[in-house]
Amino acid sequence: MAGHSPRACPSQAARRAGITRVVVLFELMLALFLLVTALCWYGAFRWRRRRLYELAARVPGTPELPLVGHAHKVSGNSEVMTDPVDTQFILKTCLEKDDLHRFMRTIIGYGGVFAPVSIWRRRRKIMVPTFSPRILEQFVEIFAEQSDVLSRRLAAQSDGAPLSAWPLISAYTLDSVCDMNLYERKSFLDLLIKQSGGTKGYSNIELREEVMTLIVAGTDTTALVLGFTLTLLAKYPDIQERIYRELCDVFGKSERQLEKEDLPKLIYTERVIKESLRLFPPGPFVARKIEEETILPSGRTLPAGAGVIVSLWGVLRDPSHWGPDADHFDPDRFLPERFGQQHACSYIPFSSGPRNCVGYQYAMMSLKTALATVLRRCRVVGEPEKGPVPQIDVKMEIMMKPVNDFQLQFAKRV
Ligand code: HEM
Numbered sequence: 001m002a003g004h005s006p007r008a009c010p011s012q013a014a015r016r017a018g019i020t021r022v023v024v025l026f027e028l029m030l031a032l033f034l035l036v037t038a039l040c041w042y043g044a045f046r047w048r049r050r051r052l053y054e055l056a057a058r059v060p061g062t063p064e065l066p067l068v069g070h071a072h073k074v075s076g077n078s079e080v081m082t083d084p085v086d087t088q089f090i091l092k093t094c095l096e097k098d099d100l101h102r103f104m105r106t107i108i109g110y111g112g113v114f115a116p117v118s119i120w121r122r123r124r125k126i127m128v129p130t131f132s133p134r135i136l137e138q139f140v141e142i143f144a145e146q147s148d149v150l151s152r153r154l155a156a157q158s159d160g161a162p163l164s165a166w167p168l169i170s171a172y173t174l175d176s177v178c179d180m181n182l183y184e185r186k187s188f189l190d191l192l193i194k195q196s197g198g199t200k201g202y203s204n205i206e207l208r209e210e211v212m213t214l215i216v217a218g219t220d221t222t223a224l225v226l227g228f229t230l231t232l233l234a235k236y237p238d239i240q241e242r243i244y245r246e247l248c249d250v251f252g253k254s255e256r257q258l259e260k261e262d263l264p265k266l267i268y269t270e271r272v273i274k275e276s277l278r279l280f281p282p283g284p285f286v287a288r289k290i291e292e293e294t295i296l297p298s299g300r301t302l303p304a305g306a307g308v309i310v311s312l313w314g315v316l317r318d319p320s321h322w323g324p325d326a327d328h329f330d331p332d333r334f335l336p337e338r339f340g341q342q343h344a345c346s347y348i349p350f351s352s353g354p355r356n357c358v359g360y361q362y363a364m365m366s367l368k369t370a371l372a373t374v375l376r377r378c379r380v381v382g383e384p385e386k387g388p389v390p391q392i393d394v395k396m397e398i399m400m401k402p403v404n405d406f407q408l409q410f411a412k413r414v
Contacts, residue, residue: 088345091353098287111213147373224282234382284313321346328388
């Protein structure tokens, strides 16, 4: 009727209330069902992994939180527990890479660093001869030329505001591996292609994957070490001057390019690079998968299927190997009389065991050449550090990088 709002009759209202009750009840039942299913799934998940939890509980450390475990510990400052004997054992005997690496396989396929052991073993055998000292020394000429380009570029931007040195440094390492020059000279990649030919060598796909691997494993790593070393030298001018004095002893007033015979004479320069690598290893962690239940020398048991992260960073800064001044920047700790006392597995920036870095000698030669060439032409300048512990903020992006992209300032040497 006009002027009256429509009203449900009592029986309709009762029916609607009944329907609402049924819907609410249904939603409650559904929620309960989902909760019970989730709890059952979680219970089954924990039950399947009971051996892992039982063994993990025996590892000393902070207690885990429900559901998140120790995930909250991955960010921020946390203490790392390291044992060189266990570390050495894992790196020697557990060669399978952890599933964490699966995403890298979509980028570089089964290239050496991330390949399963069944594929890696043969590929490593083919690659190793490319890194023999006799072959590597041929590359010093390439390092010297490419670092001459780098030092000229840095000098051209000297006496101005700080610049991000990262693009120039990483161009040096990439150009050294690929050596895009026009001479009749073999680059590192040419050599790998030649070495790997024939029926016992790599197929075309394998070769492509290994070339990708070397570009990934061999360029940013070396560039990061060079960047961290230059940053440290800006903070510690006395150490930089000591390197310069060594360079003056070796090269005198000559402007000649570095040659392979010079490298063994750069003794202090090498100590500085080693110390920089100790404090700022570009790959601070190595992840391995435990295939069979493994008892470590310390008596701890790692269950089959577990992933293990070996903290190279933790080992390299552990006061029980390096003393109470483990965080200090002190290149002289690599003097033979001091370094000789160390446990073999306390210095492992290139990892250890059969899957260690195949390119460590290449990297050291490249780093010594680049550092010597840059420091002969320029000085890295900056605010000196207030104490012996260098304060450099870092972030993790697969590798460990500086937060500031190596903002550095250079001054030309006269
Ligand atoms: C200072 C620079 C470098 C550092 C700190 C470094 C460090 C490492 C580390 C920690 C690993 C992992 C080893 C493991 O899983 O136990 C590795 C593997 C590897 N690195 Fe390096 N690396 C450097 C430079 C290079 C260079 C210049 C090359 C080649 C030109 C190279 C080629 C490789 C390859 C092929 C592997 C895989 C080895 C295998 O699984 O058989 N690296 N490196």
